[in-house]
Amino acid sequence: MTTPAASPSDRLPARPSDRPTARPSDHLTSAIWATGIGVFLFIYLPLVVVILYSFHDATIVAWPFKPFTLRWFGVLAQDSAMLDAAGASLKLAVLATLIALGVGVPGAFVLDRLQFPGKDAFERLVLLPLILPGVITGVALLTFFSFIGLSLTSGYPLVPGWPVVLGHGAALTSIVVTQVYARLRRFDRALEEASQDLYANEWQTFRYVTLPVIRSAVLGSALLVFTLSLDEIAVTFFLIGRQNTVPLQIWGLLRRGLTPEVNAAATVIFFLSVVVIVCWARLMREE
């Protein structure tokens, strides 16, 4: 440390009263607490407003709040376009998750264990959709699918459209790769060698040594991909064929006008997301 303070004895009497944890009542600490709590409220208040107004007993979302009705959840449950969208979104999310796992887990092993020319480029490409604005990935996939002549509605009604399924798979594979790769890097390969020394074959080694280590990373990333696919807008916007997903359906509602039905949908989405996150957090704590 290059603290330009003189020798301790010179300054001893003037020792500033630091040790922040010891005195919670001083100004600086209170200021930090106040700012932090303010930011926390800034993050949450808008969400609270949205959820509260899903119980709003009027057709227009406006002040004052009129408590309490469940009818907007009834309207939501009867909205056949929204239900179709929910079905499409679920299908899409399941397929995207399967693809992302099927490609992403081997992809993480490739990053962890293989050396080949172009590996660096491979790593950067895999991660690119995470860092780029969704618009760019969306239009890139659009130009590609249109060039090879894969129609956006192909596969409908079996799936919402192959391009959007492949697009989600491509954009979200990176999530699985990063999560599993991070786990593999911390994994001591000596354990695998020990297993082989104890005459386990490769499959047994993978099944009983490697897999348990990456298990929670795999499941956790699957949950993430699933949620992110449900919420994805930018790539979906460009690739969707005939059947809207939930976010696009909500977007359509928003442009027509604001009714508490949107709030009801938002509330459902919020609590489903929280459930998924709690599962995710438990998985992560498991390690």
Place this chain on the structure above:
Amino acid sequence: MGSEYGADPKAPGAPARRTGLLDRIRASRRLTTIIGAALPVGWVTALLFLPYLFLFAHSFFRLKNGQLTHELTLENYGRLFGTSLYPNTILFSAGIALRVTLASLLLSYPLAYLLAFKVKKHRNLLYMAVIIPLWVSYLVRAYAWKIILGQEGILNGFLQAIGVIDQPLAFLLYSKWAVMLALVHIYTPFTLMPIYAGLESIAPALKEASQDLYASRWRTFWHVVLPLSLPGVIAGCTFAFVLSMGDFIAPVLLGGNDSALMVSNLVVSLFGVAYNWPLGAAVSVVMLGMTLILLTLARKLEDRMNYAGQAGGRAGAAKAGAGMGRGALHT
């Protein structure tokens, strides 16, 4: 060459035990490896490399009478840089993104600091609470500001009810300020993640050492904590900037006439109603180039700041984490 799922074939003892079958096992192992590697590499080539390449190629195609042809031309770029519309829009978006980034940083740093150093109980729970909104539909968060800021909206109604204003304030919604507010709201937790990871990994001993050497709290912060947290700050800011610059939903919902004018909105319209894919591709390529340059610079800068070793490793991991958008958190 290591095998995909198995142990390192060079592991001591392994060859001696498997004589005889050795060649066959080696061959089959190599086959598994090749298949296991071909899948992800092929996938990434087909569905990421080729699409980005096609986007690039499209930016050189010529549009003739509204028809896309495969003749090569530079006129899309000529048009892009020849008129003031596109450069101005790009600069405008960058300006918005810059302000959003700074505001997100100013909001998230104190909260991250609080979580990392001041909160003793339930720290993980609180951290989760801060980043939960990242998983909650992006659209919901943008929508929240629409109902809050609207002319008939909740804020106007509230202010009128308590008598602060007589007439609803019309300027709240449908302005670039509304867009920026929503983007700050969306990207603050995002910026917080790598900053928190960086702060949290600072060994308490370093702070204590600084204080034992009679540094004041300001000095400790300025000379110890802040430098060690910079890699996280850079990571968070880079992502907030890139993603808010590329946003096209918030401007449509909250921006009104004047600022559905972010660069991504131009791309959306060029690929949609305006139907000029080559020009849209050219604009996207410029965005892509800017993003890549920025990311490279950020990476260089972070590498230089990672001199302090201990924070560097974790903050680097956090950067990879934050990369995935809401994805990764700290792993």
